[in-house]
Every structure is written in structure tokens, then in C-alpha cells.
Amino acid sequence: MVSDDPVRDIGEIRLARWGRVAPRGGIPPFEVLDADGGPVEPIRRFLREFVARGNAAGSVRSYAYDLLRWWRFLRAIEVEWDKATSAEVRDFVLWIKQARKTPSAPRQRSAMTAGTVNPVTRKRYQDDRYMVTTVRHSNAVLRTFYEYWIDLGEGPLVNPVPRERVHGRRPYAHRNPLEPFRAQGRLRYNPRPPKRRVRAMPDELWVALFAQMQSNRDRAILALAISTAARASELLGVRGGDVDWGEHLIRVRRKGTGAEQWLPASPDAFVWLRLYFEEIGPVAANEPIWLTLRRRRRGGGGLRRQPMTYEALRAVLRRANERLGTNWSMHDLRHTCALRMLRDKNLTLRDVQVILGHAHLTTTQVYLEEDDHEVIRRVHQHLTAKEEPAPQTSRASMPDGYAEADLAVLLGETRT
Known part of the structure; x- marks a missing residue:
């Protein structure tokens, strides 16, 4: 049996610098332009709807860049946007995880520190890899984009960014309407988010x-x-x-x-x-x-x-x-x-x-959660206190009536 799932060499996929995101004075405030300078119509119509739903200009710009990256990927693998399936989304996520961002300018001073940890702040410098949050945001953008076109009846029949099934069933099936609603089932190809560690500046x-x-x-x-x-x-x-x-x-x-x-x-x-x-x-x-x-x-x-x-x-x-x-x-x-x-x-x-x-x-x-700097400071104080010599008990303060040998054992003294 021949599978319809294409097997692509992810490492060989190269995205051309096709198109760009440009600001404009009207609605939407940003749009994705193709190689000829014209707007990419499916994205323009979606962003117009996105603005109408009350989203800010910064969010429109962010969505535009994610959709531009998706369009470049589809062009590299020669798949039309309305023919994309979950296999293309899966390969897109795999590509993002191993790809390197193209810097807008050559690295100079930051070339040696990229990806390392600063010894003073104990914060990691950014490198040229895409972060987990970028992948998760990209998946959310694509799912919203295809939901819009599916509702219009002009996109694919099934959203290519599916949710995981919860306990073997579709999400939200047989939900009790009297219970508080809670979203169940993460997006299938979403990587697990790293645990956030919030630190205060000393x-x-x-x-x-x-x-x-x-x-x-x-x-x-x-x-x-x-x-x-x-x-x-x-x-x-x-x-x-x-x-x-x-x-x-x-x-x-x-x-x-x-x-x-x-x-x-x-x-x-x-x-x-x-x-x-x-x-x-x-x-x-x-x-x-x-x-x-x-x-x-x-x-x-x-x-x-x-x-x-x-x-x-x-x-x-x-x-x-x-x-x-x-x-x-x-x-x-x-x-x-x-x-x-x-x-x-x-x-x-x-x-x-x-x-x-x-x-x-x-x-x-x-x-x-406990701040690392505060925990380390308190432990240092604990260790410093341990190293300080214990105060010697004065014999003059001891009451009369104790034998000399008993006092030596009690106080840990060495008899000569």
C-alpha cells in the first residue's frame, strides 16, 4: 500500500527570501507582499478580518511575519496554501526546529556570546535558532488562518493544524455545559513549553x-x-x-x-x-x-x-x-x-x-517560585555562619559542684 504522506528531507529544504511584510496606512496596517510587490490576497483578507475582531497593529504585524514564513515554506516544497495538510504542518515544525534564522546584519560583538550564559546575570544570550515559543505561536497563527478560510468554505476541508484527541475522543465532546469551560487538547505539533524561571535583578x-x-x-x-x-x-x-x-x-x-x-x-x-x-x-x-x-x-x-x-x-x-x-x-x-x-x-x-x-x-x-538569586544569597549566608567558630563557654559561668572530668567530656576538651 502506498502512503500519501510525503517523505521529505527536512535538512535540504531552503527557503528563498520571497516576499516581505510592509506597513500601510489603511486596513490592515501591515500586509504581506509577493515578489512583484503585490499583496498576497488570502493573507490580506484574513488580516482584514483579524483587525475587525479588535486585534492591535502589533498583533497584525506578528501574524503577517508568521504567515510569510509559512508561504515561503510552501513555495519551497511546491504545495499550494489551500492544499496543505497536517503532513506539511508537521514538516514545517520539523524544519523550524532545525533551521537557523537569517540575521538582518552580520553578527559582530555578539558572535562569540550567541547561545552562551552571561556570568553576571546568568541569562542566556539569544542565538540564531528559533525558540519554542516561536513554533507554538506559528502553529496558533496557522490554525486561526485556516479556521477563517474553512468557515468561508474556500479553504481545505480539514484544518491542517489539528488538536490532539483527549482520551481517544475529539476535544470537547459531550462537555457538560454546567461546568466551567476549559480548552482541552494541545495542538498536535506544539513542542512542550520550557518552564519559565523568573529572576529579579539584584x-x-x-x-x-x-x-x-x-x-x-x-x-x-x-x-x-x-x-x-x-x-x-x-x-x-x-x-x-x-x-x-x-x-x-x-x-x-x-x-x-x-x-x-x-x-x-x-x-x-x-x-x-x-x-x-x-x-x-x-x-x-x-x-x-x-x-x-x-x-x-x-x-x-x-x-x-x-x-x-x-x-x-x-x-x-x-x-x-x-x-x-x-x-x-x-x-x-x-x-x-x-x-x-x-x-x-x-x-x-x-x-x-x-x-x-x-x-x-x-x-x-x-x-x-523562589528566585535563584535569593536562594543562593540565603544559602551563602548559611554556609558563612557554619564556618564561623562557635563561641567558647566560659568556665566562670559554670555552677559549682561539677567534677573536672565531667566538664571535660561535656565541653569536648582534651586533657593533658
Whole structure:
């Protein structure tokens, strides 16, 4: 019997740099263009629906890149998008696991550290391999994409990204409607996610990082990040009307949902923010507060202020990391703030969940695991205490009436 399941040499599959993701002013805000510069119609229609369902521009961009990678793979194996089966998805996952990303620029200083562990932060440097989270996100994108086309009746009859059966039956069969609904059955080709280990930045390393900041703007951003636990993208979106000077609050728009939320910040953070505002002058309520200087490409090449981008913020941290020999990221400040709050007995886990903006308490519970730095610090204290000599008991404090030989045995002394 001849199987319809193709046997491909995964290691020999090479993806051509076909197409690209490009921003556009309309809907959707990003689209996938083919080699001729025209939009890939199935992806464009799906992303339009994706926007209509209330998804943010960042999510549209992320989905576009995942679908572009899938399109490149299908072209490499010569399969049309609407003819793909679970065999193609399986081979795609196998290819991602062994493939290396093509860097946009040649590695220079990071070539020797890629994939290694930093001795100061004990964090692993990124390498050119795709992470497990990338594979899982890609599978979720493909399943959503094909669900859309199957509902329209214009795609394959069966979703090529199937779910695992639960105890030999299809997922959710005979579910009791009176019981809380819980998704069952993971996507078939999803790799197991690694266990997350959240670490706090030790106080002395935080002080060293903060000392490397060269401007009041950068000091204000880091001070707000470590006191509010806001994400980098959320901080960069703060406008002039989002600062409450009297109550020491800033308003952010949550990643993904776009929901507005006021977050309390430390007095020190507002001191640095005030110093920064003294430098740049008044900011309108609808204007971003974080500005950077860039040289004009036209009209004389002078300097002008423009909103700070995520890449510019990363460059600030990259320069500081190079001087310190570390690999801290903005997300480390979010983790540090969360763990500091959890160690405060006046705050509950629910309080921390609200500040972090987590939809589910189970996400916040990740921070309840012991931090490696704290465990190592306490064990070092334990070992140091063990090495200290025990205090000698004074004979003068011993009551009268004890025999000399009994005292020698009791106190462990050697008789001469």
C-alpha cells in the first residue's frame, strides 16, 4: 500500500527570501507582499478580518511575519496554501526546529556570546535558532488562518493544524455545559513549553545599570519601569496627558487589549521625570513624552526631535550592557518589580496581578517560585555562619559542684 504522506528531507529544504511584510496606512496596517510587490490576497483578507475582531497593529504585524514564513515554506516544497495538510504542518515544525534564522546584519560583538550564559546575570544570550515559543505561536497563527478560510468554505476541508484527541475522543465532546469551560487538547505539533524561571535583578546590579544611564530621559524610563512593571512598549506609548503629577501616576495602554490603566510610580521616578521635562519643555496632552534627536535627511541635515522608538530604547540598554558585561533587557525590570512587590507583606497576589495587567491569576503565580538569586544569597549566608567558630563557654559561668572530668567530656576538651 502506498502512503500519501510525503517523505521529505527536512535538512535540504531552503527557503528563498520571497516576499516581505510592509506597513500601510489603511486596513490592515501591515500586509504581506509577493515578489512583484503585490499583496498576497488570502493573507490580506484574513488580516482584514483579524483587525475587525479588535486585534492591535502589533498583533497584525506578528501574524503577517508568521504567515510569510509559512508561504515561503510552501513555495519551497511546491504545495499550494489551500492544499496543505497536517503532513506539511508537521514538516514545517520539523524544519523550524532545525533551521537557523537569517540575521538582518552580520553578527559582530555578539558572535562569540550567541547561545552562551552571561556570568553576571546568568541569562542566556539569544542565538540564531528559533525558540519554542516561536513554533507554538506559528502553529496558533496557522490554525486561526485556516479556521477563517474553512468557515468561508474556500479553504481545505480539514484544518491542517489539528488538536490532539483527549482520551481517544475529539476535544470537547459531550462537555457538560454546567461546568466551567476549559480548552482541552494541545495542538498536535506544539513542542512542550520550557518552564519559565523568573529572576529579579539584584539591588547592586540594578544600581550599576542605572548608573550607566547618560541622560535624565533614560533615567526616568528605567525608574518608571522598575516601579510600575510596565512593558517597554507600554511606557513608550505614554503621552503628555497620561502623567498625573499630584498622585504620582502614569497611564499606559496595555499590550494586546489596548485597555487604559493608571499605574503608581515611585517618587524617585517622578523626580527624574520632572528633570527630563525641564529639558524638553511642555508636552501636549496627545503627544508622546519620550523624544530623541535625529538628523534630518533633507533640508540641511539639522537635528530634530522625534518620538523614541523601541529600537532606540534597546540601543540605550545595549550600550550599558556592553560597558557592564551584562545582557539585561527591559523585561528584566518588569520581573524585578513584580518580585519586589510579592515580597512586600502588605501586597497580595491579586494586587500584583492588577499592576502587571494579567488577565488570569495563574499567569501571575509564575512569580511565586523562589528566585535563584535569593536562594543562593540565603544559602551563602548559611554556609558563612557554619564556618564561623562557635563561641567558647566560659568556665566562670559554670555552677559549682561539677567534677573536672565531667566538664571535660561535656565541653569536648582534651586533657593533658
